[in-house]
Amino acid sequence: MTIDFELDGDSVVVTDDAVSLLDALRDELGVRSPKDGCSPQGQCGCCTVLVDGRPRVACVTPVSRVRGRSVTTVDGLADRDAWARAFCDAGASQCGFCTPGIIARLSVLTPEQLADREAVDKALLAHLCRCTGWQTVREAAVRVARGDAREPLDRDLAAAERRALIEGGAAQTVGAQVALGYGGFSDDEAPDDALVALLGQDGEWVAAETIGAARRLAGKVQGRRTTAAAQWPIELPPGEWARSLQTTWVEPAYLEPDAAWCSPGGQPSSPLGNGGAFGGKSDSSVGSVARRLADQHGRTVRVLFAREDVVRLGAKRPPLAVGVAADGSGTARVARPANVADEETIRHALRSVAPAVDVEFVDLAGPPVSAALRGAVWAEVAAVVASLGESPDTVTSPDGATATAVVDADGRPNVTVDCGDPLDDVVLRSYCIGAVHMALGLVLGESIALDEDGVPLDLTIRSFGVLRATDTPEIDIAIAPSSAGDPVNASDAVFAAALAAAWRQVDHPLQLPTSARLA
Known part of the structure; x- marks a missing residue:
């Protein structure tokens, strides 16, 4: 029919x-x-x-x-181009995966509603964005409401793309087309006649001519959100500590599920698409699967993870338990990564931010963990060390960027960052706001629950605890002027400093996330 x-x-x-x-x-x-x-x-x-x-x-x-x-x-949309320019000018699209849907929903609001934060945040309740921290989306809406998006800003987009590469760790296009969904995602660029491969209920890959047929072959039952509580799986190291912290399993929650396509004998497309997924796709298997299935079928094959596959198979932020004495010495006990290289990465990063803190790796039943995720382990330890001093909290990252953060009495984070040549203030600010949003989430709600065998139970994207627009305060970012020094990654330092400041604002509870609120 x-x-x-x-x-x-x-x-x-x-x-x-x-x-x-x-x-x-x-x-x-x-x-x-x-x-x-x-x-x-x-x-x-x-x-x-x-x-x-x-x-x-x-x-x-x-x-x-x-x-x-x-x-x-x-x-x-009749005003599509105005929306695209507004999002580009405000830094409201980084990867651009979520923004076509956001723009479609916001396009039905009146100019008065677009200029009203409460109305915009209410509309955004139907959406998730992991990159931007919502604030630049609000600012883009105001630009459209005021008619300020008709002419693009005078910017060097090549410099903007260089800053995006430094921040995201993967090539990223910067331009008006990105907000409309045309940043270059792998699944968007797969040939129309490619077979579609999905992971079946039994763990085997199935391939079909269409995604509908592949889903029927896969036979999966839609994942659910569990009522099970989060766990803090690593015990604190023994000792007398001035400050201690335990964290749980955290899903990186990038919006684009892993995808790749490959022709027989060819090189698979990158699952990174238009951004680095905060390091969460560094070890994704979809490329190698696409190559194997393409050779097996003698045809181009498009391989897709469902959201449940991302949760079950994708790398998580390593749970840890850390204790630090008043002199800055201490021990961090960390879930062991899958490979020795990640262990050495964690050791090296910790030596640079907390040289007196030793690391012990703990074997845990659960999904894989990765040192590639934004500031993994060193950011938490740096936040604990920073908490020994007075506010504001200052962190210098292994890359050499310095960020200072404080959360004021109204719950509003204020961050200053020095990262060498900014290259493009719009992209840099956007990444820093996104890093603060992620830090707030780690303090206030982000976690996933596992069963006794270490299998994730929270399989819906709303169950990861990512802060909604209505729960995200205004975030102030000040970029320190710098005419000297090569540009370095800023958002990791901002993430760590904002984590320290938000943790301080809720009185340094032992376990994160906490049910407390910033204000």
Whole structure:
């Protein structure tokens, strides 16, 4: 049975009526601006489109429900270019994976609503963004409301891309097209005739001609959020400590699930897409799987992780327990990474920020952990060491950037960062705001629960504890002027300093996250 509807002003017909609107848009009609971030849970908002002018999450909307109706993606918005420029000018899109859906939803607000933070934050409740920390999204909305987005700012976008590379650890495009979803994601660029491979319920890869057929072959049951409590799996090292901290399992929560495609005998595409995923995809297996399946089938194969696969198989932030004495000496007990190289990375980073703190690795049942994640281990230890002094908290990262942070009485973080040549203040500020947002999340709510065998139980993207827009305060970033010195990564130092400041503001509880609030 065919389904006909209007898409961005044109009449279209799709032939598979058993799929979602998102699958029909992306896989049958080739419209790649709506994204699949939760695979499909209806929770991340990345696939938001307008149906008869009203926002709708496409991944859980059967395509049969739009028969004879009007569907508008970000590509069909009359003011699309103004939104794109506003997001670029404000630094409101880094990877650009979540922003097409955000723009689609915000586009239905009036100028008065766009200029009202409460109205924008309420609209953003339907969305998740891991990169920007929400603030620059609000600022982009105000630009559109005021008509300030008609002309682009005078910026050196090559310098902006260099700063993004330094911050994210992977090549990243900076430009108006990124906010519309055209940053160069692997799954967007796969050939139309590629087989689609998904991980089946039995752990084996299955391949089919369409994503709908592959999902039926995979036979997975949608993951859920558990009511199980978070655990702090590592005991504190013995000793008399001036300050102690325990952390739990934390999901990096990047929005784009791992994806890669490969032709027989070729090189697989990078799962990093348009950004580094905070280090969370450094050891992703999807590229090697795509190469193997392409050779096996003699055809180009597109390999996709579902959100549950990301949670079960992807690297987590290492749980730790650290005790530090008043003189800065101490011990950090850390979940052991999968390889010796990661252990040495952690040791080296700790020596640079806390030379008197020893590290012990602990074998834990659970998902893999990685030293590649933003400031993993050294940031937590640096925050503990910084807490021994008075506010504000200052951290110098292994890269040589220095950040100073304080959370004021109203719960508003204020951060100053010195990282050499800023290159582009807009991108640098955006990354620093995002780092503060991530630090606040680590203090206030981010964790996942595991069962007794170490298998993650929290399988929905909303269960990771990422702070919503309504829960995220305004964040002040001051960039220290620097005409000397090579540019270095700033956001890791900002993350560590903001972590220390937020932890101080909630009175240094032993275990993070805490149920306390900043103000």
